[in-house]
Amino acid sequence: MIKLVACDMAGTTIDEHGDVYVALARCVEEAGASTTPEAIQEWMGADKVEAIAALITKGGGIATPEIVQAAFLRFKELLADFYEQNPPVALDGVEDAFRELRSRGVKIALTTGFSRDVADPLLARLGWSLAGEGTTHDDGGLLDAVVCSDEVAAGRPAPHMIHRAMESTGVMDVREVLAAGDTTNDLKAARNAGVTAVGVLTGKLGLEELAGQPHDHILAGVKDIPALLE
Incomplete structure (x- = not known):
């Protein structure tokens, strides 16, 4: 699970x-x-x-x-x-997917190659906050953890950000973790971390390019993760 x-x-x-x-x-x-x-x-x-x-x-x-x-x-x-x-926006269906997953008791973390001083203003612009920190969302926060690359020993493809997210959310078994991303480095990091590796087609890479990397699933987007977990 x-x-x-x-x-x-x-x-x-x-x-x-x-x-x-x-x-x-x-x-x-x-x-x-x-x-x-x-x-x-x-x-x-x-x-x-x-x-x-x-x-x-x-x-x-x-x-x-x-x-x-x-x-x-x-x-x-x-x-x-x-x-x-040109302000960034949430990708289609992502916020609904996060809410659905959290309603099932699944923790949500973001990992990023951005440093903290880049990531925090971006998340604030979107109105995404950690649970318990106050937000415009009715559920009290969309996220359970955010890990930036300047907070670990090495960024992707090293597994450290995923493992730090596990540490932050209290999840100890890599078999209980799914990591999703749109780049080859995302998939390599997931594989190196020993978790379920999911590629999504919302970035620059197509199906053939992502499928050429070690992975467990390729989805159209994060919006499809709740259905996958069913």
């Missing part, structure tokens, strides 16, 4: 219009490196500092700590501007 569903944010539960892709590419290019859509996609879902360092190096730049930190600050500036101009 699944007791915890841990979902990625951008592209999985939140439609942020692909702005994270644009911001990541631009900050790397401004740091003097070249990028390709394929290289950016390879690092989607990963910790953004780790992604920026790898992309700068791959693109022929010099990834000193100072350059990487400056590029990361620029990434956050760009993303904030994009989100202000």
